[in-house]
Amino acid sequence: MAQIADRLVDPVVAKGLWQVGIATVLAVPVLVATYVRGFDVSLEKEFGVALTRGFLRSLPWG
Amino acid sequence: MIVGVLFTVRVAWSGLVLLFMICGGAWIAHDRVSGFPAAFRVAGVSLLLGAGTVIVTMTATGVIEPTVRNLLPVGSMIIANAMKTASLAFERFVGELENNREEIEAVLALGVPPTKAVDRYVERGVQASLIPVVDSLKSLGWVWIPGLMSGMVLAGENPIYAAEYQFVIMAMIFAAGGLASLTSSFLIPEYAFTEAEQLRSFDGEESGADLG
Numbered sequence: 001m002a003q004i005a006d007r008l009v010d011p012v013v014a015k016g017l018w019q020v021g022i023a024t025v026l027a028v029p030v031l032v033a034t035y036v037r038g039f040d041v042s043l044e045k046e047f048g049v050a051l052t053r054g055f056l057r058s059l060p061w062g
Numbered sequence: 063m064i065v066g067v068l069f070t071v072r073v074a075w076s077g078l079v080l081l082f083m084i085c086g087g088a089w090i091a092h093d094r095v096s097g098f099p100a101a102f103r104v105a106g107v108s109l110l111l112g113a114g115t116v117i118v119t120m121t122a123t124g125v126i127e128p129t130v131r132n133l134l135p136v137g138s139m140i141i142a143n144a145m146k147t148a149s150l151a152f153e154r155f156v157g158e159l160e161n162n163r164e165e166i167e168a169v170l171a172l173g174v175p176p177t178k179a180v181d182r183y184v185e186r187g188v189q190a191s192l193i194p195v196v197d198s199l200k201s202l203g204w205v206w207i208p209g210l211m212s213g214m215v216l217a218g219e220n221p222i223y224a225a226e227y228q229f230v231i232m233a234m235i236f237a238a239g240g241l242a243s244l245t246s247s248f249l250i251p252e253y254a255f256t257e258a259e260q261l262r263s264f265d266g267e268e269s270g271a272d273l274g
Contacts, residue, residue, distance in 0.1 A: 012219075016226030019125045023233035026119060030240030037247060039185045043192065047236070050199035055229050057203035059222065 024051060069130050076133040080117065083138055084109045087145035095152045097264040104249045105148055112242025113137075113144040116234050125230060139210075139231065140238045147191045147239030151246050155187035156264055159254060166261055176255040184247045191243045192236075199232050 031044045088106035095101050117137050120126045126136050159166065162183065169179045203225065210231055214224035256262055 010220050010223070012223045013226070016223045016230075019230045020226055020233070022120070022123050022125050023230040023237070026116060026237040027233055027240070030237055030244065033241070033244045034188070037244065038181070039188060039247075043196075043240075046192075046196045047199075050196050050202075050236075051233075054199045054202035054232060059225050060203070 020055065027051075069134075071130060073128055073130055073133070076130045076137070079134060080137045080141065083141045084113060087113075087141050087148075091145050091149040091152060094149045095156045095264070098152070098156055098250075099253045099262060101152070104246055104253065105145075105152070107249060108148045108242040108245040109141065109144055111245045112148070112240070113141040113238045115241060116140055116144075116238040120234060125234075136231070136234075140234055143195065143235040144238040144242040147195060148242045148246055150194070151187045151191035151243040152250070154190045155184060155246075155250055158183035158186055159261065160264060163261060170259060170261065176259050176261075177251045180251050180254060184251060187250075188243050188247050192240060195232075195236050195239045199236055202229060202232055 027047060031047060034043045085106065087109050088102055091105035091109070092098075092101040098104075117126065117133070117140055120136075121128050121133065126132055159180065166179050166183075170176065211224045211228040214227065215221050254262060
């Protein structure tokens, strides 16, 4: 448990969260472009689900 | 050996190498629909805008460290995946046009603008091309653990950071693929019709050498 706590307070984890934020923002133009183009591909829903599932499930592996 | 040599060059050269990779990716994507006019140009612009924008933005914000050791492997991952998405969008779109040629020609005969006549097929192409990357993102950390995370953990990196970074890579791949696919959706209809607003033949005979 102490090892896990050490890992969580590592500054590199905060840096990683910031990188996750930037990467997520980068996906926004794709969603906006599909909307502007008038495509009904439900990408925002797909990406939202993928984002939540992917991120939340990948963290416990760490 | 080539990678070893590349890692010793100045960081500015990595831009040139990435550009070379984009050209290679565009060539492979264009090969998938070689009968389509200006296929290489469309694939090249799509990859440049998709992968290029993501690599430049992520390097500018410091997510990708501006070193050859970081830029080349991460850049190649982004370019290769954007190429796959663009190829899928191309292949699907041209297939849809071929399969629905009579319907499209009937709609054109009614006076519907060409880009409007193929909008539905472009949409299907974009949707189909993004399925692999969206599914990969959904299954991350559950069905699929990319080699990148394993490599980082083996190299002694904090496993939590490795998990975060694998998500960052997947989000970059999604953004690059999405932008490449959408760029091609804007460009493809422009080249699918003749000046007389007739649907071109995609068997290679009318590809037009002047279009590239």
